[in-house]
Amino acid sequence: MSKILIRGAKVLGGDPQDVLIDGETIAAVGTGLDAGDATVIEAAGQVLLPGLVDLHTHLREPGREDSETVLTGTRAAAAGGFTAVHAMANTFPVADTAGVVEQVWRLGKESGYCDVQPVGAVTVGLEGKQLAELGAMHDSAAGVKVFSDDGKCVDDAVIMRRALEYVKAFDGVVAQHAQEPRLTEGAQMNEGVVSAELGLGGWPAVAEESIIARDVLLAAHVGSRVHICHLSTAGSVEIVRWAKSKGWNVTAEVTPHHLLLTDELVRSYNPVYKVNPPLRTEADVMALREALADGTIDCVATDHAPHPHEDKDCEWAAAAMGMVGLETALSVVQQTMVETGLLDWAGVADRMSARPAAIGRLEGHGRPVSAGEPANLTLVDPAYRGEVDPAGFASRSRNTPYQGRELPGRVTHTFLRGRATVVDGKLA
Amino acid sequence: MKRHLISAADLTRDDAVLILDTAEEMARVADRPIKKLPTLRGRTVVNLFFEDSTRTRISFEAAAKRLSADVINFSAKGSSVSKGESLKDTALTLEAMGADAVVIRHGASGAPYRLATSGWIDGAVVNAGDGTHEHPTQALLDAFTMRRRLVGADAGLGKDLDGRRITIVGDILHSRVARSNVHLLNTLGAHVTLVAPPTLVPVGVEQWPCDVSYSLDDVLHRSDAVMMLRVQRERMNAAYFPTEREYSRRYGLDGERMAKMPEHAVVMHPGPMVRGMEITAEVADSDRCTVVEQVANGVSIRMAVLYLLLGGYESAHPSPTTTLDRSAARLPGSTPTAARTEENK
Numbered sequence: 001m002s003k004i005l006i007r008g009a010k011v012l013g014g015d016p017q018d019v020l021i022d023g024e025t026i027a028a029v030g031t032g033l034d035a036g037d038a039t040v041i042e043a044a045g046q047v048l049l050p051g052l053v054d055l056h057t058h059l060r061e062p063g064r065e066d067s068e069t070v071l072t073g074t075r076a077a078a079a080g081g082f083t084a085v086h087a088m089a090n091t092f093p094v095a096d097t098a099g100v101v102e103q104v105w106r107l108g109k110e111s112g113y114c115d116v117q118p119v120g121a122v123t124v125g126l127e128g129k130q131l132a133e134l135g136a137m138h139d140s141a142a143g144v145k146v147f148s149d150d151g152k153c154v155d156d157a158v159i160m161r162r163a164l165e166y167v168k169a170f171d172g173v174v175a176q177h178a179q180e181p182r183l184t185e186g187a188q189m190n191e192g193v194v195s196a197e198l199g200l201g202g203w204p205a206v207a208e209e210s211i212i213a214r215d216v217l218l219a220a221h222v223g224s225r226v227h228i229c230h231l232s233t234a235g236s237v238e239i240v241r242w243a244k245s246k247g248w249n250v251t252a253e254v255t256p257h258h259l260l261l262t263d264e265l266v267r268s269y270n271p272v273y274k275v276n277p278p279l280r281t282e283a284d285v286m287a288l289r290e291a292l293a294d295g296t297i298d299c300v301a302t303d304h305a306p307h308p309h310e311d312k313d314c315e316w317a318a319a320a321m322g323m324v325g326l327e328t329a330l331s332v333v334q335q336t337m338v339e340t341g342l343l344d345w346a347g348v349a350d351r352m353s354a355r356p357a358a359i360g361r362l363e364g365h366g367r368p369v370s371a372g373e374p375a376n377l378t379l380v381d382p383a384y385r386g387e388v389d390p391a392g393f394a395s396r397s398r399n400t401p402y403q404g405r406e407l408p409g410r411v412t413h414t415f416l417r418g419r420a421t422v423v424d425g426k427l428a
Numbered sequence: 429m430k431r432h433l434i435s436a437a438d439l440t441r442d443d444a445v446l447i448l449d450t451a452e453e454m455a456r457v458a459d460r461p462i463k464k465l466p467t468l469r470g471r472t473v474v475n476l477f478f479e480d481s482t483r484t485r486i487s488f489e490a491a492a493k494r495l496s497a498d499v500i501n502f503s504a505k506g507s508s509v510s511k512g513e514s515l516k517d518t519a520l521t522l523e524a525m526g527a528d529a530v531v532i533r534h535g536a537s538g539a540p541y542r543l544a545t546s547g548w549i550d551g552a553v554v555n556a557g558d559g560t561h562e563h564p565t566q567a568l569l570d571a572f573t574m575r576r577r578l579v580g581a582d583a584g585l586g587k588d589l590d591g592r593r594i595t596i597v598g599d600i601l602h603s604r605v606a607r608s609n610v611h612l613l614n615t616l617g618a619h620v621t622l623v624a625p626p627t628l629v630p631v632g633v634e635q636w637p638c639d640v641s642y643s644l645d646d647v648l649h650r651s652d653a654v655m656m657l658r659v660q661r662e663r664m665n666a667a668y669f670p671t672e673r674e675y676s677r678r679y680g681l682d683g684e685r686m687a688k689m690p691e692h693a694v695v696m697h698p699g700p701m702v703r704g705m706e707i708t709a710e711v712a713d714s715d716r717c718t719v720v721e722q723v724a725n726g727v728s729i730r731m732a733v734l735y736l737l738l739g740g741y742e743s744a745h746p747s748p749t750t751t752l753d754r755s756a757a758r759l760p761g762s763t764p765t766a767a768r769t770e771e772n773k
Contacts, residue, residue, distance in 0.1 A: 188537075196632030199537040199561030199607060204631070268545075269538030313546075315515050317536035317559070 003027070003038035004418070009048035009379060011369050013345025019048060021375040024417040028371050043379055046412060047345050050353040051083025051376030052330065053365050055146070055175070055253055056229060056301035058322070059085070059116070061107060062100070063092025068306040068396045070107035073326070074114040076304070076395035078421035080326040081378035081411040082114055084357070084365045085304075089121040090151040096121035096132035098140035105142035113421050117362055120144040122163045122174060126152045131163060138170045145361045148175035150229055151276075153211060155181050160215060164224040171361060173251075175227040176215050178236070179277065183207035188317060190263040190278040198266060200316065203278045205233040212236050216243035216250050225249035227359055230303050232258045232277040234287035241296045251359050253301035254288050256332035257323055261285075261401055271312045271319030272401050275305070292351060293342040299355040302329045306397030324395050328388060330380060331407035338382070339408065364417075375418040384410035394427055432544040432553040433733055436564040436611040441588060444615055448572050449585050450732035451725070457494060458728065468497035471738055474527040475501045476518070477556070478534040483699060483723070484556050484566075488531045491730035497738075500525070515539060519548035527551045529738055537561035537604075552737040560602045566698055567608035569729040571616055573722050574653050577694050590617035595647050597623040597679060598657030598706055599668075601630050605657060605698045610638050621647050625679065627668045628659075644679055648688040655696040656681050656706045672705060682708040686716065694718050 004021040011017050011029065018033035019026060059073035068076075070087070077085045087104050089095035095104060101118040108116020120137035124130045126149045137144040147167060154160045154176060163174050184207045189195050191202025212228055216239065219226040228240060231252045243250040257275060262282050265273045273279060291297040305322025312319050333352065337343040343351065357366025367373040387406050390398040414422035421428055430438070439447070457463055473492040475485050485501065492499045504518060515534075522530055529552040532540045537559030544553040557563040575584040578592055594613050600606045600622050613620050620638035622629065633640055641647050648654065659679075661672055669675045686695065695707075695717045703709050711717060 191631050193632040193635045196630035196635070197607070199559050199604060201560075202631060269541045310514065313514070313516055315534065315536040315539040315542050317538075318515070 003036065004415070004420070005033060005035045005038040005040045006043050006048060006377075006379065007035075007040055009043035009046050010345070011048045012349050013047050016044065019369065019377070021377075021415065021418050024375055026369065026371055026373045026375050029369060041379070041413060045383060046379050046381050048369060049081070049345065049349045049378045049380065050367055050369055051365060051378050051414065051416065052081045052352045053356040053360070053362060054082050054085040054302050054304070054326065054329075055227075055299060055356040055360055056150070057085040057087055057304045057326065058090070058306065059087045059104070060091065060306055062103065067308050070104060070116060071111045071113075072394065072396040073304070073306070074108065074111040074116060075427055076324070076326040076393060078113040078414050078416070079394045079411065079427055080328070081330050081380060081414050082326060083376040083378070083414065083416050084115040084117060084362055085326075086117045086119050086146055086360055088150045089119050089148060090126060094121050094125050095119065096124050096126070098133065098136040098142075101137050101142040101144055102140050113427070114416060115365065117146070117360060118142045118144055119146045119148050119150070119175070122147045122149045122154050123159060128152060128154055128156055128159060131159065131166065134163070134166055134172065135170070138172060145170070145172050146175055146227070147172055148177065148229065150175065150177045153177050153179040153181060155211070157214060157218070161218050161222060164219055164226060165222045168222075168224050173225050173227050173359060175229050176211065177229050178208045178211035178215070180207040180211050183210075187278070189266050189274070190280050192263065192281060194263045194266055198269070200266070205235050205280070208233055208277060209235040209239055212239050216240070216248055219250060220246065220248040225251070228252040230255050230258065230277055230301065231288070231297060232280050232284065234284045237287050237291040237296055241291070244296065251298045252296070253299050253356070254292055254297045255303045256300060256325055256329045257401060258288055259285060259292070259336040260332050265401070269316050271314065271316050272323070272399055272403070274316060274319050274321050275323050276321040289336055289340070289342055292337065293347070298359060299351050300329065300333055301356065302326050306395055307399045308397065312399050322399065324393070324397050324400050327393055327395065328400060328402050328407060330411060331409045332402075334382060334409040335407055375415050377413075377415040378411060379413040380409055381412050382409050384408065386410065431737070433564050433737060434541050434544055434553065434555045435562050436567045436608040436615070439564075439612065439615060441615050441617070444568070444571065444612060445586060445588055447568055447729065447732050447736065448575060450736060451568075451572050451728040452581060452585060454731040454735070455725070455728040457731075458724070464494050464496060466496045467735060468492065468495040468738055471497045471528040472526055473497045473499050473529045473531060473734060474522050475499065476504065476522065476530050476532045477502070478504050478532070478539070479557070481533050481557065484533060487723070487726040488556060488730050490727045492734055494727070494731055495734060497734070500527070515543065516546070516548050519543055523549040523551070529554060529734060531556045533557045535559055554733060554737065557604055559604065561604050562608045563604040564608045564612070565726070565730055565733055566605050567612040568733070569722055569726040570609055570655065570696060570698070571612055572725045572729055573696065573718050574694070576725070577718065578652055578692070588616040589613060592618045592652045593621070593650055594618050594653050594655065595621045595623055595651040596655045596657065597644060597681070599628045599659045599663060600624045600633070600657070601628045603657050609655070610636050614638065621651070623647060623679065625669055625675070628663070644681075644685065645688070648685055649690070651689055651693055653694050653696055654681065654689060655698070657698065658700060658702055659706050661702070661705070676705055680706050680708065681711050683710040686711050686714070696722060698722070
């Protein structure tokens with residue numbers, strides 16, 4: 001593999017430096033590095049980050065290849081600056097056996113755009129009744145460390161307790177989709193002023209917060225670690241903050257859309273805004289931004305959820321929940337966190353690369369940008385401004401809530417172990 | 429939004445009064461030997477009903493027919509998902525058939541809004557009840573009934589319901605009638621109080637332009653109209669209230685409670701009534717109960733709405749762009765030439 005010299009990039013937003021990639025590794029970081037026979041990328045004004053890591057991606061394969069495949073999903077990931085994604089288990093069949101997680105893992109290897117780390121289901125068929133073979137999935141080639149019934153809550157307290165205990169044997173983590181099912185029967189949007197007016201079934205904040213409260217207590221009781229998926233309310237932030245203050249092993253993620261969008265958008269009845277957990281209020285958005293800034297929320301995770309057009313081109317109640325997010329995540333974080341002064345680029349690197357890699361115990365990702373480290377890197381042009389055009393997405397699906405919205409920043413290059421997967425903003 | 433009638437909140441005070449005044453004109457047609465106006469001749473009104481609602485459908489059907497429109501009843505029971513065809517494809521089908529107006533009843537809140545704003549059809553959309561969202565023509569016919577009873581049919585022309593105290597009782601949470609009424613009555617200057625057990629009031633109601641009370645007895649004596657909403661017995665299975673009898677004791681309207689209302693006050697119900705639950709037979713059959721009047725008034729209101737939306741006073745446009753403003757207030761009674769103009773073209 002040839003050498004690449006990234007010249008004059010602001011590493012983690014700091015002073016301009018040169019970064020020399022040799023093969024799969026960062027060979028040198030410094031100023032005035034000799035290009036030699038390396039290919040030179042002039043990166044003045046651009047920010048160099050470690051390759052982004054997503055803890056929460058729906059790649060849909062196997063089963064729903066009409067909305068996404070591992071190949072199209074990893075292309076979307078690379079375009080968004082990601083070098084590793086965790087593929088959620090709610091596929092058809094469910095990723096609840098060593099066979100399915102190995103299939104997804106193998107498809108990821110073949111794609112070559114981004115590392116794919118399969119997430120294993122906590123319970124058989126996501127039914128919440130019987131533990132899946134967590135050990136077998138961990139011991140498989142896929143080496144699963146993160147387990148989640150995402151899309152469904154592990155609502156049975158005993159099953160959740162057992163799962164938390166069981167994964168201690170191999171340093172696993174249970175990622176909980178916190179949604180009390182009885183409180184959310186028929187739920188269509190955040191319960192509050194807007195749902196009252198629109199006559200849409202309410203998804204109350206307490207349905208999320210009560211599960212999080214229970215699970216942090218369970219994790220503390222059995223001495224295990226729990227990860228909270230797509231935390232969406234100000235109340236959830238308070239509970240996680242309290243749990244962390246106790247020294248408990250609790251981590252949490254927030255999606256880009258919950259950092260930017262509110263339930264006021266649902267007034268359009270446009271199902272592109274239908275997502276689970278639902279868009280919340282302005283006060284929730286502000287609390288989430290603050291919590292991500294102060295570290296209460298550990299990381300940003302996309303919850304990239306592709307759906308075919310017909311599942312969104314319909315009345316609200318009939319529409320599927322979810323939004324694509326891989327290709328807009330960094331831009332939304334730039335707008336909501338960097339341009340508001342809440343987080344610097346080093347903070348972005350921490351919340352979108354180092355922390356999620358650490359939570360997932362993912363090796364070779366989320367590493368510092370320094371000599372000897374794997375060359376998983378993302379180069380972003382923060383000065384760029386442009387309207388989101390879903391027609392240009394690498395994802396197979398187009399269900400973005402940002403169509404036509406101007407967002408800042410653009411990923412110009414992504415490197416996966418020294419190989420450019422994105423060059424000048426285009427997939428290589 | 430004035431090309432369509434989706435939400436009572438879209439109506440200004442003047443829009444609403446215009447509709448009520450137009451409905452008075454329409455009501456006079458019903459007293460004529462020939463109950464028909466030629467104003468919408470050649471126009472097509474589709475009743476697109478995804479939910480069973482015979483009374484609402486025949487009310488719209490009668491209204492459209494009295495205006496000489498061609499009426500197509502399209503019954504598409506069940507959700508678009510369960511029957512396989514999407515709302516979009518149904519809409520495209522109606523568009524291809526040349527529907528000038530689509531009257532839609534749908535179980536999903538927001539379905540009429542989607543129909544009107546997604547570019548699937550060009551025609552006017554009239555919301556005939558969507559999920560637990562709104563039912564604006566019901567609110568209009570309720571306001572019409574109140575104005576007639578509390579102000580007077582002729583004396584009421586051009587007037588609103590300023591200062592009238594309206595109490596709405598029952599399952600507010602699941603009621604599209606309540607939502608539309610709160611918007612419209614507030615627009616018309618009335619003071620609305622909602623009465624229900626706390627379980628049947630939505631979270632977020634504190635932002636509505638009305639008061640909320642948990643006690644029916646506290647508000648009856650200061651109500652000019654009391655509107656009883658149907659309460660489905662199934663609600664008690666979801667723990668909204670313990671038993672039918674307890675609901676009835678605390679929130680039902682019987683003769684004893686009705687006696688606490690002021691002399692002039694009326695009892696209303698959008699129907700269908702559950703006698704013995706929210707209303708006793710004694711009250712339902714009393715002179716103070718306007719249920720039957722409401723049905724008759726429903727036809728007049730729906731005639732007015734279709735007439736104003738489809739611009740019946742002018743020639744048939746392929747795509748109606750008429751708005752409900754004062755300039756459109758040329759009523760069939762007051763300007764008999766209006767209908768003829770169309771015939772001549």
